[in-house]
Structure formats: C-alpha cells, structure tokens
Amino acid sequence: MRKGGWILLVLAGAVLGGPERALGQEERLRGRMAPEVVSEVTSLADSARARSLPVEPVIQKALEGASKGAGLEEIVSAVHSLIRDMGLAREALGPGLPEHALVLAAAALDQGASPEDLCEFRAHESHPSLPSALGGLIYLVGRGVPTDVSVGLTLEMLNADLPAAAFSSLQRLVEQDARQGAAPVESARVRARALIQAGGPFGLEGDIAR
Amino acid sequence: MTDLDPRLEAWLQEMRRGTPVRPEALARVKDAVRGLNPRGTIASALLRPAALAVPASAIVAAAVWFAGLDPGPPVPDEQPPLTPAHFVIHLPEAQEVALVGDFNDWDATATPLERSDDGLWSVLVPVPSGSVRYSFIVDGIEWRSDPAGAPAGSDFGRPTSIAFVAGPGGDR
Numbered sequence: 001m002r003k004g005g006w007i008l009l010v011l012a013g014a015v016l017g018g019p020e021r022a023l024g025q026e027e028r029l030r031g032r033m034a035p036e037v038v039s040e041v042t043s044l045a046d047s048a049r050a051r052s053l054p055v056e057p058v059i060q061k062a063l064e065g066a067s068k069g070a071g072l073e074e075i076v077s078a079v080h081s082l083i084r085d086m087g088l089a090r091e092a093l094g095p096g097l098p099e100h101a102l103v104l105a106a107a108a109l110d111q112g113a114s115p116e117d118l119c120e121f122r123a124h125e126s127h128p129s130l131p132s133a134l135g136g137l138i139y140l141v142g143r144g145v146p147t148d149v150s151v152g153l154t155l156e157m158l159n160a161d162l163p164a165a166a167f168s169s170l171q172r173l174v175e176q177d178a179r180q181g182a183a184p185v186e187s188a189r190v191r192a193r194a195l196i197q198a199g200g201p202f203g204l205e206g207d208i209a210r
Numbered sequence: 211m212t213d214l215d216p217r218l219e220a221w222l223q224e225m226r227r228g229t230p231v232r233p234e235a236l237a238r239v240k241d242a243v244r245g246l247n248p249r250g251t252i253a254s255a256l257l258r259p260a261a262l263a264v265p266a267s268a269i270v271a272a273a274v275w276f277a278g279l280d281p282g283p284p285v286p287d288e289q290p291p292l293t294p295a296h297f298v299i300h301l302p303e304a305q306e307v308a309l310v311g312d313f314n315d316w317d318a319t320a321t322p323l324e325r326s327d328d329g330l331w332s333v334l335v336p337v338p339s340g341s342v343r344y345s346f347i348v349d350g351i352e353w354r355s356d357p358a359g360a361p362a363g364s365d366f367g368r369p370t371s372i373a374f375v376a377g378p379g380g381d382r
Contacts, residue, residue, distance in 0.1 A: 028315060060312045061365075064343070067316035068353070068366035078365050100340025100374075107341065107372055110363055135341070135374030139360035168374075175358055 025059045033066040033075070040076050044083060053086045054099045057106075085109040092118035094125045104134035111141045117151045124158045132164035133157065139171045143184040153192040160196040169201035292336035293375050297344070299356065302329025304348045311344030313337040318347050339375045 025045060029038045041062040045055045061082050065075035089105035090097060092115045097105070105118055124130050133154045140150035157166060170191055177187035195201060297309050307323040313335060314320040323331035323346075331346075343362055346354040355361055359371035 032315075057312075060316070060343070063316040064310075064312075064370070065366050067310055067318060068368045070366040074366060098340075104341045104372075104374060107343075107362055111361075131340070132374050135360065135372070138362065138372055142361035142363075171360065172358075 025055065028059065029062060029066075032063060034072070037062070037066070037072045037075055040072065041079055044076070044079050048083050048086070051083075051087060053083060053090070054102065057082060057086070057103050081110070082106060088115045089118060091115070093122050096125060098131070101131040101134060104131055104138065108134055108138050108141070111138050113137065113141060113147055113151065117147060120151055120155055121158070127158060127161075129158060129162060129164045129167065132167040136167035136170055140174075140184070140188055143174065143178070143188075145185045145188050149185060149188070153188055157192055157196060160199070162195060163200050166195045166200050170195060291339050293339045294334055295337045295342070295373075295375060296332060296334050297323070297346075297356075298330060298332040299323070299346050299354070300328075300330050301348060301354075304329070304331065306349055307331040308347045308350075309333055309335065309344060310347060311337075312342055313344075318350070337375055341372060342375050343370050343372050345370050 026038065026042050029041055033041075041058070045058045048058050049055050058079055061079050062075050065078055070078070085106035086102055088109060089102050093101070093105055105121075108118065109115065121130065121133070124133070127133075136157070137150050137154045140153065141147055145153075154167070157170070170188070173191040174184055174187045177191070178184055299307060301307060304325075307325075308318050309321040309323060310316045310318055321333055321335060323333045325331050344356070344359075345368065346356065348354055353368035355369035356371040356373075359373050362370040362372035364370065
C-alpha cells in the first residue's frame with residue numbers, strides 16, 4: 001500500500017475508533033452508577049478527550065467512586081480534580097509526556113506536590129526512569145517525607161541517571177527501615193544517597209532487602 | 211473404537227498434524243505461562259517465609275511485585291501491554307479478601323485473593339503497564355491500602371495505593 005493509503009487507514013481508524021471507545025466507556029459506567037452520574041461523568045470525559053487528555057483514568061476514577069459508595073457530587077468533584085491535575089501536570093512537564101507518566105504526575109499533585117515541584121522534573125521529560133521517579137515521589141510524600149525533600153531526592157537520583165529499578169529499591173529499603181523504627185525522611189536520605197553512590201540497586205541490597 | 215463422523219476424523223487429523231508456530235512466538239507463550247503460574251518463580255520466591263519479614267503481631271504486611279513480560283507487538287487499539295503483578299497481603303483473621311483497582315473496573319467480585327495456611331492472601335493479575343491504583347477489600351466491608359505500596363490518598367473516604375508497573379522497555 002502506498003504511504004498515503006496507510007495514512008488514510010490510520011486516520012479512518014482514529015475517527016471510527018474514538019466514538020466506539022467512548023460508547024464502551026459509557027456502557028461500563030451505566031451498570032455501576034445512577035444515570036445522572038453517568039451523564040455528568042461522560043460529559044467530563046468528553047471534555048478531557050477534547051483537551052487530548054487520557055480518558056481511561058477519568059472512567060476509572062468514576063468507577064472507583066461508585067465502588068466506594070460515593071454519590072454524584074463526590075464523584076464529579078473527584079473526576080473534575082483529576083482532569084485539572086492532568087492538565088496541570090502536562091503544562092508542568094511538557095506535551096510529550098507519556099500517558100502513564102501524566103497520570104503519575106497528576107497523582108503527585110493530588111498527594112501535595114505543586115506544579116512548580118513538577119516543573120523541576122521537566123528537564124527529564126524523556127528520561128526512561130521518569131515514571132518510576134514520579135512513582136517514587138508519590139511514595140515518599142505519601143510516607144510523610146516533606147515534599148521539598150522528596151522532590152530533591154528523586155531529582156538527585158534522576159540527575160545521577162539511575163535506572164528505574166533504583167526507585168522501586170528505594171521504596172523497598174525505606175519500608176524495610178520503617179519496620180525497624182526508622183523515620184522515613186532519614187531513611188530516604190540515607191538510602192537515596194547510597195543508591196546514587198552505588199549507581200543503582202545492584203549489589204547494594206543483598207539478602208536483607210528481599 | 212467406534213467409527214467417527216468423517217468430518218470429525220478430518221478435523222482430528224488436522225489437529226494431530228499441528229499448527230506451525232514460529233519459535234519466537236512459542237518462546238513468548240512459554241515465558242508468559244511461566245510468569246503467570248502461581249507456583250512459578252515469582253510466587254515461590256515471594257511466598258518463602260524469609261521473603262516477608264512480618265512480625266507476628268503485625269496485622270498486615272503486603273507487597274506488590276511486578277515481573278516484566280514481553281506482550282508481543284502493540285495492539286491496534288493502543289491498549290497498554292499487560293504485565294503480571296503479584297498482590298500479597300497478610301491478614302490472618304480475614305475470611306475473604308478481594309482486590310479492586312484500575313485493572314478490573316474496581317469490581318469487588320472480579321478478583322478474589324487466595325489464602326495460604328498462615329493467612330497470607332495473594333493473587334497474580336495481569337495489569338496494564340504504567341500506573342495502577344488499587345485497594346484491598348477485607349470481608350466485603352473494610353477497605354485497606356497496601357502497607358508496602360505508595361499511598362494514593364483516600365479519595366471517597368477510603369484508602370488507595372498506587373504503583374508504577376514497568377512494561378517492556380520501560381524499565382532499564
């Protein structure tokens with residue numbers, strides 16, 4: 001097939017696939033929540049789609065609310081916040097951010113990080129470890145490590161070009177230290193620096209971390 | 211043996227001949243089966259007593275472990291590739307535990323966990339690579355976050371965890 005033919009085929013698929021996916025998403029909502037909630041969420045999902053933001057996290061947030069027994073206002077408010085956070089995250093980190101990294105960045109905002117904090121990560125927009133770093137940031141903030149310390153440590157690790165596995169190691173090690181009574185903030189500092197010195201998790205954790 | 215319907219016999223002969231399978235596809239299937247087998251390397255490594263340093267007094271100790279799995283070429287509808295994830299939580303007193311999350315539409319009936327003798331509940335689930343939000347539901351009423359996972363706040367008044375699942379090529 002000529003190149004133009006392929007392009008037409010891809011465009012046709014995008015045009016035909018969009019509404020079909022949207023209908024499927026609405027169907028999934030319909031069996032789980034009241035019609036007025038479905039209507040509101042569908043409208044919000046359409047607004048996310050119009051801004052080229054991912055829609056599936058929006059649907060999942062609504063389903064999460066339904067599963068947790070939330071009402072219309074609570075679900076709409078949570079979905080609205082998620083769309084706002086995804087928009088802010090994209091502005092902070094750049095338009096080329098992969099979808100899963102965008103969702104993680106939105107979760108970091110939800111956890112208390114600021115858009116300015118996320119801007120610090122923009123230089124690493126295409127770093128393969130960025131999604132894991134954002135996962136690490138969410139973990140640390142959620143564990144009570146102050147946001148500025150969490151941002152600083154994850155950025156130091158990214159600047160050191162550590163592999164993605166280093167961030168999951170950090171999480172495991174901080175958990176291990178916390179079980180022994182260590183404060184997460186101190187553990188995070190010590191462990192992050194050791195990972196940076198070692199250039200990654202390999203040969204550092206030994207048997208104690210497994 | 212009784213005589214078979216000629217159409218069935220023809221079908222059986224065709225089946226006996228086998229379907230040609232590319233070696234790389236066969237290897238991928240074998241890898242996938244190995245990765246998803248609860249008695250396989252991932253689960254057995256995690257279910258070793260030494261794998262979970264759980265104090266006897268602790269109510270919960272949970273871990274989510276992820277293993278990379280080559281999902282083959284990307285599918286046309288842009289669904290992210292699936293990666294098997296092992297969800298584990300230690301709840302000796304629980305009668306039933308379910309897993310809900312982005313990967314099962316938060317359906318409390320979709321993913322029950324299996325209990326081991328010492329109260330370790332676990333399930334191996336293929337999840338889309340990327341970020342995954344999830345919770346455990348204990349005895350149908352109590353929502354629990356994963357103590358070993360990253361807390362993702364408590365939207366709707368109930369705790370949730372979030373994890374990053376590295377897909378093929380996403381983790382160096």
